[in-house]
Amino acid sequence: MISEHNQIESTTKLVPHRALTEFYPAPAQRAGFVSDLFDRAARDYDRMSGVIAFGTDRQYRRSALQRAGLSPVMRALDVATGTGLVAQAALDLGIAPANLIGxxxxxxxxxxxxxxxxxxxxxxxxxxxxxxxxxxxxVVMGYALRHVEDLAKLFAEFHRVLRSPGRVLLLEITRPSSRVGLALMRFYLGKFLPLLTRLGTRRHDSARLLEYYWATIEECVPPAAILSSFAAAGFSAVQRKSSANILSEYVAVKK
Structure with a gap:
């Protein structure tokens, strides 16, 4: 499957959030910082994911894939597969291991x-x-949109590797629109969980990942910008479904 190919250069760059210089000194160091941070926190990632979602994350991923139209006969790509939580959900739904790449x-x-x-x-x-x-x-991407460098290029690549009428599912956590919701999430994800992780694991890297995770959520571009970028990449039937206006499921179809 790996081969020479014609990558698409986007004409209008769209970064998912501002440079978070409280974590890395300069924008050019962002990619290295993110990759290194995930490397060092990898062994705790699945446990942290479960805590963030109060243990509902596994069932939610399966349900989201079903809602987006994933079927066992499809050939699927899990972008930013990480430890494989979304990939496992696809396998649970009957995708053959030979038809899934991360x-x-x-x-x-x-x-x-x-x-x-x-x-x-x-x-x-x-x-x-x-x-x-x-x-x-x-093509599916779970909770990693905030860690790429250019949404326009990302979606152009999704469009390129999909065959028509291929589908995209993008899972994300969206910053709450209400003051109360924002304050609660800022405390829970940005303060409480990092502290709990430091006390429970004694590993600074995992706690730092949670702090960074929240910062990217708080600074991420709004849903309207994501929907527009999908459309600009050539996708149709672009839509966003959400739970409590926080858990976002973006779905798009290649014409």
Whole structure:
């Protein structure tokens, strides 16, 4: 599946959030910081994901994939697969391991993924997918939109590797619109969980990842910008479904 291919250069760059210089000194250091942070926190990632979602994350991922139209006969790509939580949900729904590929820039996260399941795993970026045109029926990305460098290029690559009428599912956490909701999430994700992680694991890296995780949520571009970027990349039937206006499911179809 890995091959020479024609990557699409986006004409209008759209960054998911401002440079978070409280975590890295300069924008050019962002990608290295993010990859290193995930490498060092990989062994705690699944546990942290479960705590963030109060233990409902596994069922939610399966349900979201079903709502987006994933079926066992599809060839699927899990972008920013990490430790494989979304990939496992796809396998649970009947996707054959041979029809599922995961890609992620973090070797640490991929190592954790590889320990748990036997699917093809590739180190790489969503903005530069090392796959042929029209190679997949379904592309999914779970909670990693905030960690890419250019949404326009990411969505152009999604469009390139999908065959028509392929589908995209993008899962994200959206900043609450209400003051009360924002204050509660800022405390829970930005303060309480990092402190709990430091006390429970004694590992600073995992706590730092949670702090960074919240900062990217708080600073992320709004849903309207994400929907517009999908449309600009050539997708149709672009829509966002949400739970409590926080858990967002973006779905788009290649014409």
């Amino acid at each position: 890609i992620d820039p973090s070797l640490g996260m991929l190592a954790e993924n590889r320990r748990r399941r036997s699917i093809e795993l590739v180190q790489g970026l969503g903005e530069r997918l090392p796959f042929q045109d029209s190679a997949f029926d379904f």
